Amino acid sequence: MKHHFALGDPVAHPPDRPDYIRRFVEAAGNPWFVQIGEQTARVLAGLGYQVNRLGVDTRLVLPAHDFSGKRNETVRYSERWLLKKGFSFAEDKRTIFLDEIQRLSQNWRADRIVKRWEMAFLNRPFSDHLGVDMRRFVLHGPNGELVALLDFDPLFSGGEVIGYTTSFKRKHVDATPHAEIGLTKFAVDRFREQGISVVTLGLSPLVDIGPSGFAESDFWRTSFQRAYGSPWINRRKFNLQGQAAFKRRFHGIEEPTYVAFRKGTFVGMLGLLRLVKSI
Template identity: 25%
Template sequence: MQDQLITLDRPLVADVAHLDMARRIACLKQFGSHSMSFSTLQPDMSYFDMPGIGYIAYASHWGMQFALADPVCHPQHRGLMLDRFVAHYPGAVFVQVSKPVVDHLHNHYGYYGTQFGSESKIDLDTWSLRGAKKQIIRTAINQARNQGIEIREAGFNPDVKKISEAWIQTRRCKNNEIRFLIRPMLIDYREGTRYFYGYLDGEAVGFIFFDPVYANNKLVGYVPNISRSSANFKQGLWYALMAHAMEVFKSEGVQTLDLGLVPLMMSQDIEPQESRLLRMTMSVIRERMDFLYNFKGLEFAKSRFQGRVEKTYCCHRHAMPGLAMTAMFRLTRII
């Protein structure tokens, strides 16, 4: 009898998991305007769900919880969701969140809200390749054309994993694909994602995967979350791929391209709720620990597109959350 009950329970568990996922996808399409909203559905995440309202995605490491991005819910319910989550996980760290999240956590719970980096957003209706700083993009487009690169959109191709593995070996973090702050290349839920490839003699030599950004059940933008290319292109095939995709999106009437996080790219001004200790530590990491991650290279590459820069933050309980920051770097596989 006991074995029979266990067997009967299994479909119920699967149905509940499917229902939870369906609810999160519905919330994503209604309220997924954050650049990392789509990435909240990456594998190995946990969820704090409030059915009918929204969810907070988080990951655990070393017994600590790291919430990723803003709560996926209507702005009027953001405070409620944060209150419930903090009540359940009073020591949680919030990563890559917006200023409204910072203000709520600081004003109600005394959290620090320290700049974690910046995001760059491009209004596609006014986008063009004109301007001195975009010369490197124009040069990359010409180089790709002269070398016979054909850029086009196609479906998901699992064979590009070989390009990814070779590309990772050229990076600062050679041992593993970064996760959490960048969603994995291979994911289960891919609805709305777009794939642009660069081909040489019919073989893919580079690609960018774009994730959708939503508001009110409408697609309003994309964010390039996964990009890989051969190291043989001096000016970077990435620029040519980006420019091609942006022209396609612009022609479709897409409003915005969010270039995503530039970690540790911080403005000079220090806001009252920020931890000066953590700011100083992150500045040292950016200036002296380039072997961990190519912070300055990524900042330079994204700055060529001349987007609108917006701050992003991490929220933490202590002025110097050394253990939490170490745990987060381990979670992301940067160290």
Template identity: 30%
Template sequence: MSQHAVALERRIAADLSHHDTARRAACLRQFGGHALSFCTMQPGMSYFDVPGVGYLAYAKYWGMRFALGEPVCAPHLRDAMLDAFLERHPDAVFVQVGKDVVDHLHARHGYHGTQFGSEARIDLAGWSLRGARKQVIRTAINAARLDGIEIREGGFDHDVRRISEAWIRTRRCKNNEIRFLIRPMIVDYREGTRYFYAYRGGEAVGFVFFDPLYRDGHLAGYVPNISRSSANFRQGLWYALMAHAIARFQEEGVPFIELGLTPLQLAAGIEPQESRPLRATLAVIRERMDFLYNFKGLEFAKSRFQGRVEKTYCCHRHALPALAMTAMFRLTRII
């Protein structure tokens, strides 16, 4: 093949990719209400597309397919999308889905639906900083003020990598940024994202990035997807950044924010469709393998905001998907 032919093929592929991205972005702006909807646009994803209906994003790892969240489509077409996807990929694993998806996959396809963690939603209309459990937030705000911290919204700043690399060195999972369940900081598609930075002496020392959530073609809320802060700020700069952003969203009339996944925050009871062996395994990981990830610390931090907690699930074909769970932890770079 000549050089001109190769160049033409690459141009055609780029044009098709741009068309697909634009089509998915339009679908996202219409139906992207799940906490992971925006994450479906991250690099490296594969897609199951149904033109005129929507799409489902998934990642391939160790020969397995992991669907990220729920289909991005009209709610009444969701079950049909799931059925069509499973016709092509009958052993796919679904990560971070709600109870309606669990019930359909269990009844129609015989899947197990095991609680994987929890999500919390803050309805902004009635939220305030009052209350004993929010004392830690108020303390962080006061400490930031005394320390000369200024928080303001801005555009995307590529200098965030410096803060991020310093932050990662203080984490239990030091080798890489977590991916898949959390999108990368630097992505091509950033429409609707919001960036809040904390500055001290003119230098950025922390930030929180928010991704948009949509319902019926309108902005419905935000989810904080990426946050980093200096380890030298002991009172938790994240609390002060979050409180500042929440106040801004309240002024704008934003209905709610999702706090995203709190992994392995598990309810006491076990539902009939859950895998008891997997639930027991996840409980052991939470209690004895906190060195992998600060499960309890994240749960405590998010609980201070007093959001409405709901279960989120992992749907899987086999009762004890040991290989699939290992692959998922590797995919996300937790291990």
């Protein structure tokens, strides 16, 4: 049986989105909607969809968000530790050799829970080349070796870049735990200095799965909660708890994301899991 899946909110002027959604639902024959925001969820609920929480996206609103105060001490410590040990931060101006980036990515892949593939649909394949308006920040070790990188996609409003969202991260398997924390802080600090208004850290799947506030599937809500708490899934499939804990170090605003469907059938969910390559 064929299924259609739509990712995210419509890329359109907000007042026009409900009409686009209704037309797409009619044309695609009751598609599923994945990782959508509250406004899209509300439109779909009005069309008879069930809407379940899927997780949260972490938003850092700049310049109000900074890394001062006691709760951010561990983040500041990671940056200080790296600098003290001779590491260096920089934004890549497309000067790093692409084969060096490829080697780092291959090294990172070798340490993944599932080494044969990367998650799909929710993210596109990693590329050593940066796309238009993307930004890349890097961490070099004391001997000049590439230790970690963070790629960001632009967020637009009115034709202007107003923010960035984390798209890819890579780090050496032997990198210190401080590497990713310190590099994230460095990047966010640069964005704040440049007048960027928001940085998002991306989806934390299955975090804080409670009632959605809409008509929903109790079965899938319970299943998502059990999956997040499952030691087997976190150890053998995807470290859901570890990813959530990392993003919570930065004390951003956690915005719920949703999945919506007419009927949350096993076949439909199986299709989604296969699409994202989690099975």
